[in-house]
Amino acid sequence: MTLSGKAAIVTGASSGIGEATAFALAKAGANVALAARRTERLEELKTRIENETNAKAIVVKTDVTDKAAVEMLAAKTKEAFGSIDILVNNAGVMLLSHIKNDLIDEWTRMVDVNIKGVLHGIHAVLPTMLEQNTGHIINISSVAGHEVTRTSTVYSATKYAVRALSMGLEKEFSTTGLRVTNISPGAVESELREHITDEEVRSNLGNKKRTLLHADDIANAIVYAVSQPEYVNVNEIIVRPKLNY
Template structure:
C-alpha cells in the first residue's frame, strides 16, 4: 500500500526507542495528530502494549479514535536490524516520511571510573544507532525526493559536565552529523531536538551509584517526556519548505 501524501495527509513516521520515555510520548502525540507510526525497540512486549493502546484509546486532534501503530523489533546497534525495521515500514506503507532517531542510553560516570564497556555502549547506541538509521532511510527518502530525519540529541550536546564526558561526546557528534546531513540535503529536512532534564528511563542506565543519586536529586525540576513529543510534532508539522533545524527544550528552572 502506498500512501499519497498531501499537506494534510498522515505521515508515515518511524520512531526508534519507542517503548518508553520520549519515544513513547512522541508516539502518543503523533498518533493523536493522525500519523501512521512504526514503532521500534528491543522490548517488543512493551511495544505491543503501546501499539494496542494507540489503536484503541487514542483521542486524535479530530476527536476520533483512529490511531495507527505498527510495532517492530529493533536493535539500533545492528545495521541489519535497522534495515529490516525500515524495510518493514516501507513494505507496509510504500513510503517513509519521518524517522525519529530517539534510542539512547546515558550511563553517566567520571572518566576515572574507567567504565569502558559503558563508553562503548553509548557510542554504539547514541551515535552508531543514529548513523544506522540515517543509512537505512536515506536511499528511500532520496528516491521519494522528500523526507524528514529528526535526531534526538541533548543539552549535553551543547555543554560538557563532570560525569557526562562520553555522553556529551556522543550528543555533540549527533549535532555535528545532523548539520552535515542538512547541508548535503536540499530535498530532505533535518531537525535536532535537544532535551534538558526530562523524566524518562535514561537515568536507570546509570550504574555508578553516586552519579545516579546526584542525578536523582536534580529530577525534581524535570519536564515530562510529552514536552519533547510536542516539540517533535511542531517540527514535522511545518510546511515542506520550512526546515526547523534545532529545538532546545529545558525545564525553566534548569541552569
C-alpha cells in the same frame, strides 16, 4: 502540513520520549512503526494507538546497534505504509560516570547506541527518502550536546556527534526535499537515570532537587517541527525545564 497518512519510524518507542512521540505522531494522523527491543511494551502502545487514534501502527523488534535490523525496520515500514516520511532517531542511553572510574564498556555502549544507532537509522531510510524527494529526519541529541559536566564527558561526546550529524545532513540535503531537525532536550523524567551504575553519580543525582520535563514536552516539539510547511526547515530546538530561582 498535515501528517495524515504519513509514515513515521520511532526508535526507542517502548518508553519515555519515544513512546510519547509515537503516540503524538499517531494522534496527529501519522502511521507509526514502533521500534525497540521490548516488544511487549510496543504491543501495548500499538493497542493504545489503534484504540485512541485513527492511525495504524506496526511493531518491529529492533536493536539499533544492528545495521541489518534497522534495515529490516525500514523495509517493513515501507511495506506496511508505502513510504517512509519521518524518522525519529530517538533510541539512546545515558550512562553518566566519572572518567576515573573507567567504565569503558559503558562508554562503548553509548557510542554504539547513541552514534552508530543514529547512523544506522539514517542509512536505512535515506534511499527511500531520496527516491521520494521528501522526508524528515529528527535526531534526538541533548543539552549535553551543548554543555559538558564533570560526569557527562562521554555521553556529551556522543550527543555532540549527533548534533554534528544533524548539521551536516541539513547542509548536504538542503537543495532536496529532505529536512533535518536536531532536538536537544534538557532533563526529562524518564528511566534513563535508572541505568546509571556509577555510585558517585547516582548518589549526587539523588540529592539534587530539579524541575524535570515530561516526555510529552519533547513529543510536542517534534510534532511541531514535522508539521511545518514543506518550505520551512526547523533546524534545531532546545527544550529546557524552566528554572525556579
